[in-house]
Amino acid sequence: MSRPTLTRKLFFRITPTILVTMAVIGGFAFNSATREINNVYDAQLINDANVLWVLLNKQFNDDNGGPATQIGDIDFSMGNQLALNEDADDYADAHMFRAWKDNKIVLFSGSTFPAEIPLQKAGFTTVRYDSEHWRIYSLPIPDTHIVIEVAEKVAMRETLVSNILLNLIFPLLILIPLISLLIWFGINSGLSTIHMLVQQIRSRSPDDLSAIPVGTLPRDLSPLGRSINQLLENLDDLAESRAPFC
Numbered sequence: 204m205s206r207p208t209l210t211r212k213l214f215f216r217i218t219p220t221i222l223v224t225m226a227v228i229g230g231f232a233f234n235s236a237t238r239e240i241n242n243v244y245d246a247q248l249i250n251d252a253n254v255l256w257v258l259l260n261k262q263f264n265d266d267n268g269g270p271a272t273q274i275g276d277i278d279f280s281m282g283n284q285l286a287l288n289e290d291a292d293d294y295a296d297a298h299m300f301r302a303w304k305d306n307k308i309v310l311f312s313g314s315t316f317p318a319e320i321p322l323q324k325a326g327f328t329t330v331r332y333d334s335e336h337w338r339i340y341s342l343p344i345p346d347t348h349i350v351i352e353v354a355e356k357v358a359m360r361e362t363l364v365s366n367i368l369l370n371l372i373f374p375l376l377i378l379i380p381l382i383s384l385l386i387w388f389g390i391n392s393g394l395s396t397i398h399m400l401v402q403q404i405r406s407r408s409p410d411d412l413s414a415i416p417v418g419t420l421p422r423d424l425s426p427l428g429r430s431i432n433q434l435l436e437n438l439d440d441l442a443e444s445r446a447p448f449c
Contacts, residue, residue: 248340251353297356412439
């Protein structure tokens with residue numbers, strides 16, 4: 204069994220290191236994207252709750268304690284315009300809101316939670332409903348007994364993060380063979396000086412003990428070149444010392 208070449212040894216030491224580094228960077232990028240997406244979506248929920256309060260303020264003031272009112276789904280109220288874009292329609296279905304007054308639901312969206320799911324605490328919570336997780340933001344209105352709840356499916360965020368991950372993975376899968384090829388050529392190019400040095404020594408005749416040129420060698424190969432020249436010089440001295448006896 205033939206021994207592996209120096210090029211191959213270096214390749215199998217360098218390439219895994221680079222691949223592991225790429226995987227670690229991808230993991231950090233994925234975690235960073237997940238964190239930023241969650242921050243953006245949470246901020247959007249806060250904004251939605253405040254906008255709803257501004258829009259429904261008058262209706263709360265006019266409320267006379269009657270039954271809860273359902274707000275029509277957005278795709279129905281817009282003449283099913285969202286059907287032109289399935290992704291947008293899915294986005295609309297993944298949202299809901301409830302408006303509470305005196306611990307009773309006053310207004311709610313068509314795709315809201317059932318009344319069995321109680322009013323959530325102020326701020327952000329995550330609940331499981333109908334086999335899915337929902338992210339809820341509850342906004343208590345100061346100096347009132349009104350709470351605005353808005354929520355969206357956590358799966359929306361997970362889908363977006365998954366798409367980002369796929370967009371990271373596919374280019375990396377394409378780049379890995381290219382990077383490996385560049386590493387292989389880079390190693391061969393870096394070892395070209397050693398190959399030239401070996402060729403110089405191999406092409407010499409047995410009687411040629413002159414020093415090899417070391418001025419063009421890289422700094423880390425200069426000691427090797429000087430050691431070879433020292434060996435050639437010792438062999439030349441030994442040959443000269445034996446010449447009178449031949």
